[in-house]
Amino acid sequence: MEKTRVLVLAGGQSGEHEVSINSAKSVLQALPKDRFEVTSVVISREGRWLAEPESQRALERGSAPSGGELVLHQAQVAEGYDVVFPILHGPNGEDGTVQGLLKLAGIPCVGSSVLGSAVCMDKVMAKAVLAAHGIPQVAYQLVTRAEFTSTPEDAIKRINTLGFPVFVKPANLGSSVGISKAKNDAELHAALRLAFELDRRVIVEAATSEKPREIEVGILGNDHPQASPVGELTFDSEFYDYETKYSAGRAEMHIPANLPPAIAGRARAMAIEASKALDCAGLARVDFFYIDSTGEIFLNEVNTMPGFTKTSMYPALWGAAGVGYADLVSRLVELAQERR
Ligand SMILES: Nc1ncnc2c1ncn2[C@@H]1O[C@H](COP(=O)(O)OP(=O)(O)O)[C@@H](O)[C@H]1O
Ligand SMILES: [Mg+2]
Numbered sequence: 001m002e003k004t005r006v007l008v009l010a011g012g013q014s015g016e017h018e019v020s021i022n023s024a025k026s027v028l029q030a031l032p033k034d035r036f037e038v039t040s041v042v043i044s045r046e047g048r049w050l051a052e053p054e055s056q057r058a059l060e061r062g063s064a065p066s067g068g069e070l071v072l073h074q075a076q077v078a079e080g081y082d083v084v085f086p087i088l089h090g091p092n093g094e095d096g097t098v099q100g101l102l103k104l105a106g107i108p109c110v111g112s113s114v115l116g117s118a119v120c121m122d123k124v125m126a127k128a129v130l131a132a133h134g135i136p137q138v139a140y141q142l143v144t145r146a147e148f149t150s151t152p153e154d155a156i157k158r159i160n161t162l163g164f165p166v167f168v169k170p171a172n173l174g175s176s177v178g179i180s181k182a183k184n185d186a187e188l189h190a191a192l193r194l195a196f197e198l199d200r201r202v203i204v205e206a207a208t209s210e211k212p213r214e215i216e217v218g219i220l221g222n223d224h225p226q227a228s229p230v231g232e233l234t235f236d237s238e239f240y241d242y243e244t245k246y247s248a249g250r251a252e253m254h255i256p257a258n259l260p261p262a263i264a265g266r267a268r269a270m271a272i273e274a275s276k277a278l279d280c281a282g283l284a285r286v287d288f289f290y291i292d293s294t295g296e297i298f299l300n301e302v303n304t305m306p307g308f309t310k311t312s313m314y315p316a317l318w319g320a321a322g323v324g325y326a327d328l329v330s331r332l333v334e335l336a337q338e339r340r
Helices: 017-030 052-061 097-105 114-121 123-132 145-150 152-160 185-198 242-246 261-277 313-320 325-339
Strands: 004-011 036-043 083-086 140-144 166-170 180-182 201-206 213-221 226-235 251-254 282-291 296-303
Touching: 004 017, 004 325, 017 036, 017 052, 017 325, 036 052, 083 097, 083 325, 097 114, 114 123, 114 296, 123 140, 123 201, 123 261, 123 296, 140 145, 140 152, 145 152, 145 185, 145 201, 152 185, 166 185, 180 185, 185 201, 213 261, 213 313, 213 325, 226 261, 226 313, 261 282, 261 296, 282 313, 282 325, 313 325
Parallel strands: 004 036, 004 083
Antiparallel strands: 140 201, 166 180, 166 201, 213 226, 213 282, 226 251, 282 296
16 A cells, blocks of 8 residues: 655744644654655744755754745645645644645645635634524624724724623734733723734633633544544633643643533534534634533634644543544544545
């Protein structure tokens, strides 16, 4: 049997550059050598694709130096591969841009294509689609930089309909970068200024009525996706901010989450429905807020390329379902080929 030639893309231009490289190392190690011939290319923070030997060094070091070729010259790098596995998070990686490049180059790609990736990356677009499907979410308002610059009073008036506290988030970033919880007008202004430094589009969300439990479901499959058991993240900080996310030992994973079976069932069904509504493919991790005292579930966000280290939530959720790490990554490559 001929081996499947896989190109793993890692690094990239987001705040999750190192996380991506860690995930990629795990995937490289795990793909069975008798079935796959794997090459990796690391993308620098400036968006340049490193040649193979430098990519190898970048993997060993855990981050990429500057330099390398501009992305547009590099679709050809992917030529000669059967599948590309873009283990990239955030802008210019998880948002449909790389997926578009690979689509133009005619190479199957692990995970969602252009539409699903782009819509899931933009928190406002994703919410609009999910609302059209009747999926419960917190109340929110979109504010653009142009509006905030020209008619800030109108923007503030709309935001105030949500009450306080609110969460202010750049619409297209991820990894909790630029996210603030604002409890009053002064904090709201500071939060908006910070978010607008990072994005033209900002979403302001009503905070849940109490500190939510944060539960997550893994999705695997193309047209008939399956849902994993439900996992839960616990932590002491006020919310799951950048520090808590990326400092070792600050958050704990519980799989399966200790939930009433009916709640777990609802979360899993909602995760499947959301991934279909958003045209996800291959994999996704769907994150929810669960309010213990009321039994409410709100869908928070859908990640089309979740963290993929051996201790990350997504592979751990499938591990609990009996799908080991190596089988999981092999299956993802097959799913990309099946969709062709
Ligand atoms: N509306 C909300 N109510 C309560 N907590 C929230 C709300 N929005 C975000 N949070 C907290 O902030 C964290 C990061 O928000 P999230 O939208 O998931 O951003 P990211 O895409 O960067 O992961 C969440 O995991 C949660 O702890
Ligand atoms: Mg999140």
